[in-house]
Amino acid sequence: MPTTPRRLGPSCLMLALLGVGVGALPGQAGTHPLSISKESSKTVREVVRKVLPAVVSVTATAEPTDVADGEEEAPAGAPHGFEVPPFAREGFGSGVIVDPKGVVLTNNHVVARATVVRVLLQDGRSYESSDIRRDPKTDLAIVQIAPEDGETLPHARLGDSGGLEIGDFILAMGSPFGLNGTVTSGIISAKSRPLGLSMYEDFLQTDAAVNPGNSGGPMVNLDGEIVGINTAIRSNSGSFGGIAFAIPSNMARKVVPDLLDHGRVRRGYLGVAMDRVGPERLKEHGAKGGVIITGLAQGETPAREAGIKLHDIIIEAAGEPLADTRALQRVVSDAKPGSEIPMRILRDGESIDVVAVIKEQPEEFGLRRGFARQLRPKRNLKPDSMEVEQHEIAAGGFSVVELTPEAAKRFGLGDEGGIVVSEVDEGSPAARAGLLPGLVIVEIEKQAVTNVEEALKVVGKAELEEGILVKVRRPDGQTRLVVLQGD
Numbered sequence: 001m002p003t004t005p006r007r008l009g010p011s012c013l014m015l016a017l018l019g020v021g022v023g024a025l026p027g028q029a030g031t032h033p034l035s036i037s038k039e040s041s042k043t044v045r046e047v048v049r050k051v052l053p054a055v056v057s058v059t060a061t062a063e064p065t066d067v068a069d070g071e072e073e074a075p076a077g078a079p080h081g082f083e084v085p086p087f088a089r090e091g092f093g094s095g096v097i098v099d100p101k102g103v104v105l106t107n108n109h110v111v112a113r114a115t116v117v118r119v120l121l122q123d124g125r126s127y128e129s130s131d132i133r134r135d136p137k138t139d140l141a142i143v144q145i146a147p148e149d150g151e152t153l154p155h156a157r158l159g160d161s162g163g164l165e166i167g168d169f170i171l172a173m174g175s176p177f178g179l180n181g182t183v184t185s186g187i188i189s190a191k192s193r194p195l196g197l198s199m200y201e202d203f204l205q206t207d208a209a210v211n212p213g214n215s216g217g218p219m220v221n222l223d224g225e226i227v228g229i230n231t232a233i234r235s236n237s238g239s240f241g242g243i244a245f246a247i248p249s250n251m252a253r254k255v256v257p258d259l260l261d262h263g264r265v266r267r268g269y270l271g272v273a274m275d276r277v278g279p280e281r282l283k284e285h286g287a288k289g290g291v292i293i294t295g296l297a298q299g300e301t302p303a304r305e306a307g308i309k310l311h312d313i314i315i316e317a318a319g320e321p322l323a324d325t326r327a328l329q330r331v332v333s334d335a336k337p338g339s340e341i342p343m344r345i346l347r348d349g350e351s352i353d354v355v356a357v358i359k360e361q362p363e364e365f366g367l368r369r370g371f372a373r374q375l376r377p378k379r380n381l382k383p384d385s386m387e388v389e390q391h392e393i394a395a396g397g398f399s400v401v402e403l404t405p406e407a408a409k410r411f412g413l414g415d416e417g418g419i420v421v422s423e424v425d426e427g428s429p430a431a432r433a434g435l436l437p438g439l440v441i442v443e444i445e446k447q448a449v450t451n452v453e454e455a456l457k458v459v460g461k462a463e464l465e466e467g468i469l470v471k472v473r474r475p476d477g478q479t480r481l482v483v484l485q486g487d
Contacts, residue, residue, distance in 0.1 A: 043222055047171060048183055050224040053122050053154035054098075057175040058106050058143070058216060060091030060114035094174030094217030095119065095143065096226060097155040098256065102127075102145040105158075105252060106216030107231055108134045110141070117143045121154070122181050133259040137199040137267075137366055139231060140247060140255045156218060158256070159225025161248035164188050164204065172208040172230055172244070174217025184209040192326075193245060197232060199366040200329060203245040204228045210244035219246040226252075254334075268335035269361035270308075271301025274325050275433070275483040277313055278467035289323040290315035290346070292469070295480030297365065306356040308345065310481060311446065311469065316344035332358065390422055391452045395464050396484045397428020398435055400452060418442065419452055421472075429464060433482040435472070442479060443471035 093110035097103065104119055111117055111132050119127045131144040147153050168188045176182050186208030193203040206219065210230050219228030228246030235241040258265040273295030293312045296303055308314075315322060317331045318341050335341055337360040345352045392399045400419045408420075421439045424430050441449055444458040445468060462468045468484040 044171070044185070047220060047222055047224045048173075051096075051156045051171075051218065051220050051226075052173060052181060052183065054096050054156040055122065055173045055181065055217060056095045056097060056104060057120040057178075057180050058093050058095045058104070058110055059118040059120070060093075060111045061116045061118070062091060062113040092175075092178070092213060093215040094213065094230070096173075096216075096218040096229075097153055098158055098226070098252075100153050100155045102147050102153055103256070103260065104143040104145060105229065105256060106141055106143065107229065107247075108136050108139045108141040110216045111143065112136075119143060119145050120180070133263050135255050135259060135265045137265070138201070138247065138251055138255055139198045140229065140252055142256060142259050156220070157225050158249045158253050159221060159223065159227050161204065161227045161250045164191065164221070164227055164248075166190060169222055170206060170208060170227065171220045171222075172206065172210055172214065172217065172246075173220060174210075174214040174230060176209075176211035176213045178213055182214075189243070194326070195232065195245060200251065200333065202248055202251060202326065203231070204248055206244050206246065207242055208244060209240045211240045214244075225249075264363060266337075267333040267361040268337065268339070268358040269302060269365065270328075270332045270341075270356055270358065271297035271299075271303045271365075272308065273297075273480055274314075274328065275481070276324055276467075276485070277483075278465060278485055287315040287321070287346070289321060289327075291322055291325045291328050292467075292481065292483060294482060295478075298478070302356045302359050306343070306354045308343075308354060308356070309347065310471075310479075311347070313346040314343050315346060317341055318343075333361070391456070393456065393459055395459055395462075396430045396435075396468065396470075397425040398430035399423040400441065400455065402452060403440060418450055418473075419455055429468075429484040429486060430482075433470075433484050435470070435482050435484070439472040439474060441470060442473050443469075445469055446471075 091110070091114060093106060095104045095106035095110070098105045111134065114132055116128055116130050117132055119129065127145040127147075129143050129145045132141060133144070134141040145153075166188050170186060170188060172184045172186070174182060186206045188204055189207050190205035191202075193205050194201060195203055204219065204227070206228075208219070210233055214230045215232075217230045218226040219230055221227045227249045229249070229252060230244065230246045232245045233240055234243035234245070255265050272293050274291040275294050277290045277292045290313045293303070293308060293310055293314070296308070296310060314328060317328055318335075320327065320331060322328050331341060335358040337358055339358050341356050341358060343354050343356060345354060390399045390401050399422050401422045403418045403420045419441050421430075421435055421437050421441065424435055424437060441455060443449060444455055445462050447454075447458050449455045449458060459468065464484060464486045470482050470484060471479055472482060473479045
């Protein structure tokens with residue numbers, strides 16, 4: 001049922017601070033509640049005066065294209081219910097000037113296919129620019145505008161998002177529904193949220209009202225520093241439902257200089273796909289975390305040259321224990337090409353040390369295109385649409401069919417036999433792992449499976465809590481692992 005967006009203005013922030021102030025805080029005994037609320041309001045006003053002039057509206061103009069609307073610029077693999085505000089997909093959003101020379105920071109999805117961008121300041125000044133530099137892997141972009149000689153531009157400072165704590169007050173600024181210069185407020189509700197919206201992500205969650213058109217606008221702390229870039233909302237209606245997400249400023253602080261200096265972001269490259277590992281697989285080795293290698297990129301990659309193999313579990317990189325996939329991402333992406341990263345690996349129960357010599361990441365690496373769209377129309381095939389029996393693998397939340405000639409033709413696969421995923425239940429372990437209809441299952445738990453009976457037998461012996469390893473073959477012939485895990 002649609003809900004009315006809740007606006008958190010300065011008055012709400014005042015009441016929250018007032019609730020704290022009424023208690024016996026050290027050094028504040030006898031302070032009148034009204035004086036606290038006035039001071040709180042003054043703080044908010046000062047922050048708004050300082051930052052709002054640097055907040056801009058961004059209108060992107062793209063040349064006509066045959067690609068369906070929203071197909072390319074919408075981040076691939078977005079979980080159900082997570083939405084990039086639809087006005088932003090149409091090329092309208094927000095931004096913030098982070099350098100007086102005219103550097104406007106915004107979201108990539110706001111300017112994804114733009115050839116020309118118009119930037120409107122709060123004071124009415126307008127600029128057009130075709131100097132657009134994008135980083136789809138973080139959903140960040142910059143637009144360079146050119147002020148006239150002697151003209152000054154307001155700007156805001158990128159602060160340190162690493163110092164944020166849950167409960168910290170923040171302001172969200174932008175142009176929701178085209179309403180320029182809108183300010184809302186809230187708190188940091190959670191940190192380090194993975195949403196599956198982009199390759200590199202570490203989202204801040206907030207309850208500050210964020211709506212269509214807010215994308216690219218700043219999240220600001222009470223020191224008047226940018227601590228995030230508003231990016232997405234969790235909504236079933238398309239409008240604010242109490243949950244919004246921002247890219248942390250520390251990510252932007254790494255991206256912006258590279259875009260300015262090189263026109264793209266230069267990152268270290270290992271050449272693997274990976275997933276988290278269940279604790280049961282690590283317990284006997286005394287490791288608290290690690291990532292399992294689920295795929296290897298083609299060619300002479302650092303991973304292949306270091307001897308890393310499918311099924312390997314990396315538990316340590318550059319001397320740091322790996323809590324999750326993002327930890328390895330950070331270590332590798334921050335490394336300079338040519339640098340060496342020592343890694344500790346678990347393989348078949350043994351601990352192995354390897355050294356990977358990092359290369360520069362290819363621009364196309366990690367940009368998910370083609371394959372998901374190829375399978376999208378075939379997402380769920382019911383048994384009555386094919387003259388084959390469909391078998392449910394309940395533990396994983398998906399169904400399979402024998403790869404008969406008819407099924408192979410339906411999925412655009414070669415007639416090589418085996419079993420093919422035919423249906424994936426929404427919200428299931430299979431869906432969370434990225435299992436898609438049309439993928440051919442080659443192995444389960446390192447055991448080859450050629451028919452449904454073999455698959456059911458292996459799955460029946462496996463433990464979902466430990467993670468079930470499933471090796472799949474894509475239509476292009478490449479194989480990779482997916483890890484089915486419980487909640």
